[in-house]
Amino acid sequence: MEGLEFGGASSRLIVLKKSFRSGKTRGIGWRKSQLRALLKLIAENESQIFDALEQDLGKHPVEAYRDEIGVVKKSADHALLHIKEWMAPKRGKLPLLFFPSRAQLLPEPLGTVLIFGSWNFPISLTLDPLIGAISAGNTVVVKPSELAPTCSSLLYRMIPLYLDTEAITIVEGGSDVAEQLLLHQWDKIFFTGSPRVGRMVMSAAAKHLTPVVLELGGKCPVILDSFTGSDLKVVVKRIAGGKWGPCAGQACIGVDYLLVQQKLAPLLIESLKRCIKRFYGDNVKNLQSFCRIVNKHHFDRVCNLLEEPGVAASIVYGGSVDKENLVIEPTILLDPPLDAQIMTEEIFGPLLPIITLDNIEDSIDFINDKPKPLVIYAFTNNEKFKEQIVQETSSGSVTFNDTMIQFICDSLPFGGVGQSGFGRYHGKFSFDTFSHEKAVLHRSFFPELEPRYPPWNDFKLEFIRLAYNLDYIGLLLLLLGLRKVTPR
Amino acid sequence: MDLEREMREVREAFSSGKTKEESWRRSQLQNLLTLMHEKEDHIITALQQDLGKHPVESYRDEVGTLIKSVNYALKGLKKWMSGKKADLPFAAFPSTAYLVPEPLGVVLIISTWNFPFGLSLEPLIGAIAAGNSVVIKPSELAPASSSTLANLINTYLDTKAIKVIEGDASVGQHLLQHKWDKIFFTGNCKVGQLVMTAAAKNLTPVALELGGKCPAVVDSLSSSWDKRIAVDRILSAKFGTCAGQACIAIDYILVDKNFSSTLVELLKEGIERMFGKNPKESKSVAKIINKSHVLRLRSLLDDPMVKASVIHGGSVDEDNLFIEPTILLDPPVNARIMNEEIFGPLLPIITLEKNEDSIEFINSKSRALAIYAFTKNEEFKNKLSSQTSSGSIVFNDAIIQYVADTLPFGGVGGSGFGRYHGKFSFKEFSHKKVIVKRGFLVDFWFRYPPWNDHKLLLFRSAYRFDYLGVLLVILGLKKC
Numbered sequence: 001m002e003g004l005e006f007g008g009a010s011s012r013l014i015v016l017k018k019s020f021r022s023g024k025t026r027g028i029g030w031r032k033s034q035l036r037a038l039l040k041l042i043a044e045n046e047s048q049i050f051d052a053l054e055q056d057l058g059k060h061p062v063e064a065y066r067d068e069i070g071v072v073k074k075s076a077d078h079a080l081l082h083i084k085e086w087m088a089p090k091r092g093k094l095p096l097l098f099f100p101s102r103a104q105l106l107p108e109p110l111g112t113v114l115i116f117g118s119w120n121f122p123i124s125l126t127l128d129p130l131i132g133a134i135s136a137g138n139t140v141v142v143k144p145s146e147l148a149p150t151c152s153s154l155l156y157r158m159i160p161l162y163l164d165t166e167a168i169t170i171v172e173g174g175s176d177v178a179e180q181l182l183l184h185q186w187d188k189i190f191f192t193g194s195p196r197v198g199r200m201v202m203s204a205a206a207k208h209l210t211p212v213v214l215e216l217g218g219k220c221p222v223i224l225d226s227f228t229g230s231d232l233k234v235v236v237k238r239i240a241g242g243k244w245g246p247c248a249g250q251a252c253i254g255v256d257y258l259l260v261q262q263k264l265a266p267l268l269i270e271s272l273k274r275c276i277k278r279f280y281g282d283n284v285k286n287l288q289s290f291c292r293i294v295n296k297h298h299f300d301r302v303c304n305l306l307e308e309p310g311v312a313a314s315i316v317y318g319g320s321v322d323k324e325n326l327v328i329e330p331t332i333l334l335d336p337p338l339d340a341q342i343m344t345e346e347i348f349g350p351l352l353p354i355i356t357l358d359n360i361e362d363s364i365d366f367i368n369d370k371p372k373p374l375v376i377y378a379f380t381n382n383e384k385f386k387e388q389i390v391q392e393t394s395s396g397s398v399t400f401n402d403t404m405i406q407f408i409c410d411s412l413p414f415g416g417v418g419q420s421g422f423g424r425y426h427g428k429f430s431f432d433t434f435s436h437e438k439a440v441l442h443r444s445f446f447p448e449l450e451p452r453y454p455p456w457n458d459f460k461l462e463f464i465r466l467a468y469n470l471d472y473i474g475l476l477l478l479l480l481g482l483r484k485v486t487p488r
Numbered sequence: 489m490d491l492e493r494e495m496r497e498v499r500e501a502f503s504s505g506k507t508k509e510e511s512w513r514r515s516q517l518q519n520l521l522t523l524m525h526e527k528e529d530h531i532i533t534a535l536q537q538d539l540g541k542h543p544v545e546s547y548r549d550e551v552g553t554l555i556k557s558v559n560y561a562l563k564g565l566k567k568w569m570s571g572k573k574a575d576l577p578f579a580a581f582p583s584t585a586y587l588v589p590e591p592l593g594v595v596l597i598i599s600t601w602n603f604p605f606g607l608s609l610e611p612l613i614g615a616i617a618a619g620n621s622v623v624i625k626p627s628e629l630a631p632a633s634s635s636t637l638a639n640l641i642n643t644y645l646d647t648k649a650i651k652v653i654e655g656d657a658s659v660g661q662h663l664l665q666h667k668w669d670k671i672f673f674t675g676n677c678k679v680g681q682l683v684m685t686a687a688a689k690n691l692t693p694v695a696l697e698l699g700g701k702c703p704a705v706v707d708s709l710s711s712s713w714d715k716r717i718a719v720d721r722i723l724s725a726k727f728g729t730c731a732g733q734a735c736i737a738i739d740y741i742l743v744d745k746n747f748s749s750t751l752v753e754l755l756k757e758g759i760e761r762m763f764g765k766n767p768k769e770s771k772s773v774a775k776i777i778n779k780s781h782v783l784r785l786r787s788l789l790d791d792p793m794v795k796a797s798v799i800h801g802g803s804v805d806e807d808n809l810f811i812e813p814t815i816l817l818d819p820p821v822n823a824r825i826m827n828e829e830i831f832g833p834l835l836p837i838i839t840l841e842k843n844e845d846s847i848e849f850i851n852s853k854s855r856a857l858a859i860y861a862f863t864k865n866e867e868f869k870n871k872l873s874s875q876t877s878s879g880s881i882v883f884n885d886a887i888i889q890y891v892a893d894t895l896p897f898g899g900v901g902g903s904g905f906g907r908y909h910g911k912f913s914f915k916e917f918s919h920k921k922v923i924v925k926r927g928f929l930v931d932f933w934f935r936y937p938p939w940n941d942h943k944l945l946l947f948r949s950a951y952r953f954d955y956l957g958v959l960l961v962i963l964g965l966k967k968c
């Protein structure tokens with residue numbers, strides 16, 4: 001695996017910091033030029049990107065466009081459209097006592113930032129944060145995931161051809177390179193990945209007091225309330241699309257497991273089976289429009305989830321694997337044991353456990369027994385139940401009656417809470433996450449509030465008291481000598 | 489005190505859901521306000537004991553500010569708690585989206601000794617307003633304040649959901665072993681590192697309010713009124729604020745060499761005017777917190793070249809923990825006093841060839857919580873603002889930004905991350921949850937496999953929000 005040696009990374013970092021200090025990344029002209037260059041990179045190398053995603057994950061070009069290329073294009077377009085207003089200082093309001101002062105909130109770049117990409121969406125989860133970092137005026141080091149090597153290598157070759165090499169650097173490599181990078185001092189670290197690695201990143205960041213954003217995952221549940229006729233068809237498509245659609249279930253916001261009332265399970269399973277056959281086919285050696293598992297390690301990990309006692313027995317559809325091609329077919333399980341790994345860990349694969357409940361309202365307690373996920377999906381038309389879910393659970397977001405859709409809306413902040421992480425991005429939130437909002441306060445020398453300073457006396461204390469209570473009338477009376485001063 | 493039991497209780501209080509109720513939050517804030525009004529004397533006495541702070545300084549910096557902040561939170565609470573509608577692109581039709589703030593859960597506030605009430609209760613206001621249950625760990629270096637705080641909180645607030653846990657570093661470490669939903673830390677970098685490292689084990693988000701060397705750039709001012717006011721504000725922001733032991737106190741001054749002698753004279757005169765001929769007697773300059781810090785500060789003056797640069801003050805009364813307001817003129821820039829956060833009543837003045845040189849000087853140091861500049865030159869103000877970075881930048885005043893509820897208060901780089909005050913406190917202790925509601929009326933069939941070129945084309949158009957394009961493809965009028 002070619003990549004930057006430690007020494008190389010060190011010297012590149014010096015270049016980046018120098019570039020930042022020179023101020024070249026501050027102007028809107030530079031930022032816009034980089035965003036346009038990124039769009040050009042995507043447009044001119046689309047088929048190569050499709051090939052790389054096919055190579056690394058068996059991703060179909062349409063899925064690749066939908067989840068990776070299209071997302072990056074949309075984000076860059078959105079940033080270009082709005083960057084001027086994002087960069088503009090905001091007027092700050094001030095209390096009356098501050099008169100005549102003015103205040104501004106001025107966004108500034110943080111400096112030199114580090115972005116760790118992930119392997120499941122190796123293009124979008126690497127470039128989307130980069131768009132935010134550039135818009136905010138930072139210099140950037142990006143380390144794509146080595147588990148998607150073709151994509152990583154493509155970015156390594158392409159980025160220097162289009163973007164400013166003195167401000168944006170791609171570093172390739174595995175965990176050893178990541179560890180080396182983490183020894184340096186960064187102004188922010190943006191990490192997408194697993195909680196385990198997230199902990200290591202944050203611990204390393206702590207040594208330099210570097211702020212971090214952790215985009216982690218969790219077990220994103222679907223709560224399925226009862227449905228009628230035609231709606232059920234759409235519901236099933238959306239669930240299937242949200243489970244097996246994104247990278248064969250290897251997605252942080254992908255559906256992990258499903259909760260449904262017992263009596264509805266049979267109909268649901270039948271509908272899902274039909275849907276799977278229609279979407280992907282039913283021969284594990286010849287599935288269409290369906291990603292494979294990223295590597296042998298994860299393939300074995302997911303297969304092992306099915307090995308536990310009781311789990312294999314709960315398979316009601318699928319379960320076949322193609323070891324040679326690292327494909328696991330869409331698999332449905334009905335009520336696997338709740339203490340099995342498949343129900344205690346994030347699956348990150350095409351296995352869908354369906355857990356049946358006596359009452360669908362019990363899903364709330366079920367979900368609350370697990371760490372807070374990135375998303376909770378709920379299919380229901382019961383407004384009261386929707387309200388209950390919102391009030392009584394906690395997650396990065398809640399989506400009713402659909403899956404995945406919140407991901408592509410730039411006006412919605414994307415991020416987790418609890419074990420699913422902290423920090424957020426997309427749209428303006430990306431810009432904010434890579435910026436520092438500086439408070440700028442302009443005061444004048446006149447008038448002066450003498451009571452602010454010693455030498456102290458009772459008058460001054462009374463003045464301060466009235467001022468903090470916003471008692472302007474009292475203040476006026478005091479100044480006019482019409483208000484008694486009570487000695488302390 | 490059984491720490492485990494306290495932790496269980498505070499977690500149960502949150503799980504019960506009561507802290508989420510608006511009525512609970514309001515009642516706690518109301519009680520906090522009552523506490524401040526009724527027990528003002530207790531607070532002032534504790535501060536006098538721990539830091540020798542004058543009652544009016546204590547009121548100005550810790551009591552009054554908190555009253556203001558609680559009132560502001562009570563006023564804004566309903567609005568802050570309510571969800572906000574978010575715009576969605578037409579392609580998402582028919583959907584609606586909301587952003588709804590929710591509490592994080594059980595939060596830990598670690599505060600420090602220089603403003604033991606302010607730095608514990610200001611974050612507490614935000615944590616309560618956001619609906620969390622809270623544990624406060626005050627600093628043991630201000631023991632009278634720590635125990636007064638504990639007593640007052642226990643008397644006025646809901647002790648099952650809001651707790652004060654006193655103790656030294658070992659208690660602090662013990663607390664850090666637990667799982668929190670957020671940790672809000674005010675203090676120094678070294679301890680900040682320990683806090684963040686411990687937080688990393690549980691993926692707990694943290695806010696770190698640290699410090700730094702806050703510079704004050706002083707331009708030549710012509711009007712005598714301006715000069716007088718600038719000097720008052722500088723002196724108050726150094727010697728008049730906990731004797732310089734404040735994260736936003738002026739650490740050092742940068743001045744044009746043509747103005748330096750005028751400034752020095754004005755400062756000396758101002759010290760006498762403000763703090764009297766004998767500041768120790770006037771009791772208007774706070775004490776140093778403890779002997780260890782007195783020795784630390786004294787050691788900054790050990791360097792013979794630093795000592796030689798003292799032009800006013802310099803006397804250290806170790807037994808009474810008092811250091812008089814001290815001014816130094818051009819100590820060596822590589823001396824410790826110019827490279828560590830002073831946190832005390834020693835004011836170095838560094839003279840420069842010209843004002844603009846202050847930018848490079850400031851940028852050679854780690855980013856501070858605040859940069860101050862006393863100048864009427866608009867061009868210089870713009871240059872300073874755009875070419876330096878700091879938590880905040882204040883022109884022609886100092887410290888005052890702390891009392892503006894509408895301005896976020898927090899650092900950048902070495903001065904920390906995260907911010908609070910006013911609505912920012914509420915946000916710091918909340919998670920803004922996204923709620924998306926979709927309908928079934930429109931389902932874009934091209935979202936699902938099996939894939940083909942037709943669907944690809946539709947995606948291309950959809951992402952460009954080229955709705956007409958989408959329509960044309962659907963109608964078969966646009967081909968791939």
